[in-house]
Amino acid sequence: MSPPLTDWTGLGIPTLILLVTALLVAAAALLTRVVDPKEDICLPGPPALPFLGTRWLFWSRYKMNKLHEAYEDMFRRYGPVFVERAPGGTAVVSIAERAALEAVLRTPAKRPYRPPTEIVQVYRRSRPDRYASTGLVNEQGEKWYHLRRNLTAELTSPHTMQGFIPELNNICDDFLNLLHSCRKPDGTVHGFDQLTNRMGLESVCGLMLGSRLGFLERCMSDRAATLATAVKAHFRAQRDSYYGAPLWKFAPTKLYKTFVRSEETIHTIVSDLMEEATMRMQGTAQDDGMQEIFMKILENPSLDMRDKKAAVIDFVTAGIETLANSLVFLLYLLSGRLDWQQKIRSELPNCEVLRAEEMAAAPAIRAATYEAFRLLPTAPFLARLLDVPMTISGHRLPAGTFVLAHTGAACRREENFWRATEYLPERWLRTREPHAASLVAPFGRGRRMCPGKRFVELELHLLLAKIMQRWKVQFDGELDIQFDFLLSPKSPVSLRLVEW
16 A cells, blocks of 8 residues: 555644644535435445545545556456545546446537636636636636637648648657757667657647747757746646645645646746747748648637637647657657567658658558557546436436546456557557457547647657657666656656667
8 A cells, every 4th residue: 555645643733733624624525515415326436534535545545646546446446437525525436437438428518518627717717817718628618619619620620730741840850859969879868758848849839829939959948948847837736736635725725826836937938929929920921831820819809818828828738748748658658669660660751851641651650659549648537527317337327427537547458458458559450359449538539629639649640750760769667657637757758769
């Protein structure tokens, strides 16, 4: 059993402070009590404590930075469908059973409800000077639908991605040049994850802001380092606000202050970048593929300027982490398959600029990437609130039930995939049953799917192709993975890029 996250013994904390803390937790529990006892859910699950629900597990048995392992352990203990209790008794149903997952994720809804990240919601509502809404990720109903309709059309368009390919080739080449300059004589690249964050910054900002910003220069600017640090702190604060004690709801705790600092740092830097990008565009004739998304957002009369800025902020912060972490996971898994690295290389032409047609002619790249999404998705579970009552594993769940769809855990179950725990890209070229392809959902499902899906996939394919053209990838030992609201490699990450 893991040691407790918090050990009160020997700290000399006054009894009064502990009593006040207990009262605040109890008050949070009473305020969040929303479940009708007549519709309570009887499923197996960990024991709940009064007021605390089952959150005590994440302060004692499990570590918050290893939540993916915690849920794997709970699925072993309680089965593929179990229930947790939030403070106050609200049921949170976790699912890793195939039929139940497919039922939840395929339920149609024009305006599907995704549980918001509460700390983001609270902060943004407290700053109407900066935010007209809580953003595309956290809004619901008609407001969400309005934002989605006006913000994501260009980002999800194949035409937009096609127009961005030439500049994306340049960005990927600059990233490879940065890697080359950082390689030791034996090919080792220390701090590879930090370099991928810089690549994520350059490419996502290039897509969203319509211009290159210099994050891939040999010496990274203080602004780029500050933004990357703020994004990491932002995600960790969201994680701790959900799984930790909800004291931040009643007082400006250290956690809440950390979140506010990160949000304000990101807002300030992205606002400056947007202003600079706008100034550069005035009177210039840059590549339409670079400017398309940014200009469409800026010129849209249906959007409040505050929503435009919030959209760019959310796209940049989510894109950096998703892209950078996915590349580390992909190369780590592929390092154990030299034969598949050679297969990828054999399918590629001997040229620097790769077009969509050449990428389409290399199915090994898509298979390698999709298999990495299956084994190590950056988002290992998806949150949903049921629109209608559903029967799951013989238990009726009322409308409004909070469900965590653990697609990542389901993808590692032998009843869903042949040799489920092994990295086998060939399964996507020659199917062997069982093969529950619909469970691979690293970007979500349905209308609330991540709008950056096409972009992240395109860049991963292009980066992998260019790396395989130049080097083979080697890792020593196991990659330490932690949960920072997304699955992330523990920093620093080192790998070897060895000449063919």
